[in-house]
Amino acid sequence: ELMKAGNIKDSIELIVLAFQKKYIDDGKCHALLHETGHLAYAYYKNDIKFLSSYVDKKCVEAYLHGLEAEIFLQNEENDAFVPIVHRFCELARQGDPAINCYHGVGHAAMGLGRIDTSHNVTLALNQCDKLAQGPQKSLHNCYGGVFSEYGNLAKNYDTDTGLRYSGP
Numbered sequence: 001e002l003m004k005a006g007n008i009k010d011s012i013e014l015i016v017l018a019f020q021k022k023y024i025d026d027g028k029c030h031a032l033l034h035e036t037g038h039l040a041y042a043y044y045k046n047d048i049k050f051l052s053s054y055v056d057k058k059c060v061e062a063y064l065h066g067l068e069a070e071i072f073l074q075n076e077e078n079d080a081f082v083p084i085v086h087r088f089c090e091l092a093r094q095g096d097p098a099i100n101c102y103h104g105v106g107h108a109a110m111g112l113g114r115i116d117t118s119h120n121v122t123l124a125l126n127q128c129d130k131l132a133q134g135p136q137k138s139l140h141n142c143y144g145g146v147f148s149e150y151g152n153l154a155k156n157y158d159t160d161t162g163l164r165y166s167g168p
Contacts (some may be wrong), residue, residue: 001037008054011036016058029059037066037104045074048084052091055099056152064076064092065145068104072127083106089138093135101136104130106145112151121150 002011012033019029040063044051055064068085075081087103109127110119126143155164 003039006040008040008051009038009042012054012058012063019157021061026059027062029060033059033062034066034069034104036099037068038070039061041067041070041074045071048088049063049091053089053095055092055095057096057099061100061103064099064101068102069108070093070104072105074109081132082130100141101134102131102139102142103145103148105131106142106147107149108145109142109148110146118154121146124149 002014015024015029015036018024019026024032040051040054051067055067056062068088071084072081072090075084085102085105089099092101093101098160106124106128109124110121124146125143128139128146131139131142157163
């Protein structure tokens, strides 16, 4: 309900409070912040600086992952995601130089991509390679997102919702 109103700050604070009070576990915290990142980009995609101000390491940088994934999904064609993800990473790292960028792109390229990358490791890794020369010099975090998503797909686990699904 908070995200329907575009309220990123309160959404994140509520999720983190629920985690701190042990109402939800690490996995649920990660899944909820992942989804918050997706929704945040949907509401504020024209304000990357504003979106980057909420990036931190809570629940394994999950908000960052979801936001990067949504940037990829909405800008996948013609590689338009590359300069947006680079800029987002630059801004996020201004707040904390230890932030690890690109993991969310790997998730989305492997599991959710609308082009031909979905469920194809080689093509998903190729999407990661397009991020070379950005503010995060190593692509290992993006590759990690690809293989993490690959493992989750094999376990029938949706990383965005934290729910299990049936089928191949």
